[in-house]
Amino acid sequence: MSPRRKERRVGVVAVAGAAALVAVGLNLAFSAVAAHRRRKRQELPGFSAQVNLSAAEIKRLADRIIAKSKETYDAVAAVPLDKVSFANAIAPLAELDAQQFPLVQACVLPRMVSPSEELCRASAEAEKRLDSHFLLCRQREDVYRVVKAFTERGERIGPEETRFVQCLVREFERNGAKLTQNKRKEMEKLKSLIDDLNLKYIQNMNDLTKFVLLSEEELAGMPLEFLKDLEETDGKRKVLLTSYHVTPILEHCKVGSTRKLIAVAYGQKGGKQNVAILEKLVQIRHRLARLLGYSNYSDFAIEPRMPMTSRKVLEFLEEMSEQLGDLANRELTLLKDLKMKEEGDAQFGMEDLLYYMKRAEQHKVDLDIGEIKRYFPVKLVISGMLKMFQDLFALQFEEIKDVVVWHDTVRLFSVRDANSSDLLGYFFLDIFSREGKYGHTCVVTLQNGCLCSNGSRKVPVAVLLSQCPKEFDGNSALLRFPEVVRIFHEFSHVVHHISNRATFSRFSSLRLEGDFAEIPSLLLENWCYESISLKMMSGFHQVMKISHDVFVLKLSSNSMNFQEQELMRKRTGSSV
Known part of the structure; x- marks a missing residue:
């Protein structure tokens, strides 16, 4: 992933002023346009996500989110500890999450996609305010006491409800809700130091x-x-x-x-500055983890993920090392031999790994990188990918025209079950590069699939962001094969998100444990190496130098080359 991605994980909602009067005629015109925009949104069943807010609307919406959140938390905090129940202590927090998540995303999305500097500033300011507010919510000792009291009453609830309560308790405790006032002040000081050091480190890296x-x-x-x-x-x-x-x-x-x-x-x-920053970060993070009751920062960081403890991670890495060590050594010997042939008796360094992996692949498939790229025009890749997922999961994608979006290159699709025609959700494609847009391929969730307190279901809505090149002078924009795999991987997140049928917004696909959320996409991206999907997504955009079938056969035969070498490289934390 992953800003992979994906969403603001702020407080209860996530894991990602009035204007002066102007001339009456102009005001009426703006009102008519705004009403038209709202009508366009309301025509889409189950779609409450907003994607075309003004800067003033973003500010007002953030104000409303904060006010409603505070009202709900105050109400839960007021519940007597001897009268707590799921209905008065837990359900209000779940409903708040369901209703406010798409509103929060409406505030923060413009920062990633809008061509307007004014909107980006308003979005960034709203995001900062919302982050701060939801952090305070997760530190409220009075609400934590009520939730904790519910866990001790023994009320019978279903497995998903039980999991939701467990997540609530864990999030409160990770944010210091059970600490004494003095220890909470110390925690805030440590977190502030960590945030400052993180920012300095990133600024140095982004120079x-x-x-x-x-x-x-x-x-x-x-x-x-x-x-x-x-x-x-x-x-x-x-x-x-x-x-x-x-x-x-x-x-x-x-x-x-x-x-x-x-x-x-x-x-x-980052130089020596970042080395010093990293040394300080390690020490301060350890102090924070110990303050919160963990043995070390690794245990604190791993707890919300599937392994849950650093011990299990180390055991897994050792097991992988034992299983892959011999094969990785054989692969490395092959790469060293290639370097010997091309460059003579030279030492093999980490800077050589990617180059000779590519050289070995080229020898095997007998295609150079430039030749491969010519088989993947952007439009053909996208249309083939959509068809692939429709066939694989019995889905029906239908493009929705004449809907106001944040840029004229953005497309909106509805998703239905191909057998029952039931509406499953929506997704936006915002794949072409432009100035000011988020610079990586990722998925942003706008609305989570969940049940509301009135029995209605919100359908999932997601955005696929990328930076694909545009057509120029009638020439097709082309993608490198790794870029094809990356887009396929991220669109797998979209399909996973839309296929989700959780009761709680908290358990919508991309808000689950981060490592678990990657599994479907890691699995599905292997379809990029199958001949059936390669044929759908590729085609020479000019005069073919070799037949399409031969190209597909050569590329698909190379699907698993050097996977062990990649795993060993990632385990050592190599930056190249």
């Missing part, structure tokens, strides 16, 4: 002023399209130390010294 100047000879092997995108300075190409520049060079550059130079420079981003 876009760092770059390396390289000649075309030093960039031998790089695709022409990549070189064209690099800024020229003093007759050399300017390579920024970002993943968009670094990863392609580590994968394709034939010059070993260049790969090493870039890998070292990228690995040293």
